[in-house]
Amino acid sequence: MPVSWLVLIILALAVAGYFVGRSRALSSVQGDGRNLHSLPVYYGANVAISVLAPALGVLVLWLLAQPMLIERSVSGLLPAELIPEGSNLNLVMADVRRVADGLDAAVGQGALSNNEANALRAEDTDIRALLGEVGVALGQEVRPEVLNAAQSYRSLSHTGNLAMTIVVITLGLVGFVLSVRNSHGAYRARNVVERAVLILLMSAASLAILTTVGIVLSMLFESINFFRLHSAADFFFGDTWAPNFRGDSDLSILPLLWGTLYISFIALLVAVPVGLFAAIYLSEYAGPKTRAIAKPLLEILAGIPTIVYGLFALLTVGPMLVNLFGQNGALGVDWMSGATSVLTAGAVMGIMLIPFVSSLSDDIINAVPQSMRDGSLGLGATPSETIRQVVIPAALPGIVGAILLAASRAIGETMIVVMGAGAIAKFSLNPFESMTTITTRIVSQLTGDGDFASPETLVAFALGLTLFVLTLGLNVLALFIVRKYREQYE
Incomplete structure (x- = not known):
């Protein structure tokens, strides 16, 4: 049956x-x-x-x-x-x-x-x-x-x-x-039913925890198999990423980690100022009608699939940057030779993170009691001084936590980087060059004809485990900052 x-x-x-x-x-x-x-x-x-x-x-x-x-x-x-x-x-x-x-x-x-x-x-x-x-x-x-x-x-x-x-x-x-x-x-039917519902709720809470444990263990076991075949010192401290499936690959995470952090940093340079200023405007200056229209429109960005952002980076933002910074561009400089670059992926990823930062910051700023604003205004401070000296300091721990959560989201992004940043693993400070990230290499190593007995394929699990530890650390740090420095209001 x-x-x-x-x-x-x-x-x-x-x-x-x-x-x-x-x-x-x-x-x-x-x-x-x-x-x-x-x-x-x-x-x-x-x-x-x-x-x-x-x-x-x-x-x-x-x-x-x-x-x-x-x-x-x-x-x-x-x-x-x-x-x-x-x-x-x-x-x-x-x-x-x-x-x-x-x-x-x-x-x-x-x-x-x-x-x-x-x-x-x-x-x-x-x-x-x-x-x-x-x-x-x-x-x-x-x-x-x-x-x-x-x-x-x-x-x-x-x-x-x-x-x-x-x-x-x-x-x-x-x-x-x-x-x-x-x-x-x-x-006593009510007692039995309520006990069953309690067990159901506990099971649902445990399921999320067990899923996380299962993900970690699955990556951990495969990572152990990888380190049996490849030197851990080369993986963590080498300076070259060059898989070749011939048995003599250089598989260092550092070039990939540099590209990941560099692109995420540029994304935060775009997302944090725009998202924070948008949150301040919506919570402190915008009227109810403007807020009712602007906030949903801003959060529509969060519902756009990342593949669409990747196409936007490849077909619009990349060529636009080439027209500005390319050899025949409007500025007359030869800084950028192709549409794929760190700046392309970082800028588009920053646009994607704007609603993430703005929505969290808006909720945090709105949680500051109105009495603090009224007290500041009553002492003669202007609205802008009240925001700078009262509201933002009170909401700062939550805002920092929102930024760190946005950073962990940027580090784990894949499609925008695949289509906007290129596939070259290297150390460089030039934002107009192509680079790659950890997530991009995971996708690359797990696709194709490679078998799961080679270090060139198993390295994807070591990369995934490292990325998991990195994002988990950022999330834990964000929660620690929010709980440690959160203001308690009566």
């Missing part, structure tokens, strides 16, 4: 349980809800939760565990010589899954029966041509070992899905029956 149908059955059972539980609770007190311990809605919710929680919980765990257990079992059927040199088992298992999916598609379209799919032999049948007829393209001929593994994969998957369906529906029915039996006037 498809998972979607299984979920619909459980949801239908939960909905039916809600009404049955509510009705049974009321009937146990002859329809007088005042004699119930809890409101009738809690009895219905208790039945629904008793159906959904165990059934969907087991369903999610089963869907996560079954593929791993099946792959571990099937991978034992693959001989070691089937794995090409420089490759790994995951790539071969991807072919096994593709063939298994193709056989399922052939059975689903009626090209094969289930028994025929299980009886296929690679020596007697052109599996690649057969699956191509049902729309499944394979890059190479299917070897007998791969076909046998794919057939075992299908068999185990079907058996697992059948068992999953039986177990999930059984748990839903058991939860339905037991909770309906408990739907009587003395049952």
Whole structure:
């Protein structure tokens, strides 16, 4: 049974349980809800939760565990010589899954029966041509070992899905029956439901934490594999980035880190003054009507996809800067030879960060109590003096935190840098030259024909882990500054 149908059955059972539980609770007190311990809605919710929680919980765990257990079992059927040199088992298992999916598609379209799919032999049948007829393209001929593994994969998957369906529906029915039996006037349904909601909220909070831990661990393990193949001293202290997939690459992060910080610095030079001045105007000078129009228009910039900003940098800002600073430009100087440069990417990234800085700063400035402004004005200060000497100092910790958060956003940007800054890793102070960043190199190293057993590919995980630590440090510093120096107002 498809998972979607299984979920619909459980949801239908939960909905039916809600009404049955509510009705049974009321009937146990002859329809007088005042004699119930809890409101009738809690009895219905208790039945629904008793159906959904165990059934969907087991369903999610089963869907996560079954593929791993099946792959571990099937991978034992693959001989070691089937794995090409420089490759790994995951790539071969991807072919096994593709063939298994193709056989399922052939059975689903009626090209094969289930028994025929299980009886296929690679020596007697052109599996690649057969699956191509049902729309499944394979890059190479299917070897007998791969076909046998794919057939075992299908068999185990079907058996697992059948068992999953039986177990999930059984748990839903058991939860339905037991909770309906408990739907009587003395049952503390409200306590049970509120405890279940508390567990749900705790699970949601834990999910975010566990996701972060999972991301860090996935990058950490691959980074360890990288440092087993490549010198850590060269990675952290070398001065050259030159991957070549020949085994003698120079893979130093410093040129990439310099480009990342340089472009981010220029972006902040654009975003911080414009965003901060916009926030001051909107919070201190603009009237309600102007603010109601200007603030949403300014924040529209935050909703534009970064690929659009990248196209804007490549097609508009870059050529415009060349027309100004190029050899034949309006200024008559030969500073810029191409549209891709640090200045191009930094300027466009700064435009992208303007709503980020302005929105956070605006909220922080508005949090300063009006009584402080009134006291300053009452002592004879002008509005501009009040802003400079009272409002901004009071909001400064929050503004600094907003700037640091914008910096971490700039450091992690990819598409604008890919299209606006170029792909050259080097040390240079010239903002009119092309450079690259850590995120750009991560994309480059993980695309193409490189395999995951080479340091030239694994370096992407070391770069990602370093970038994660850098942005995490900025975020922690921003939170520390905000909490340490935040003014407390009564």
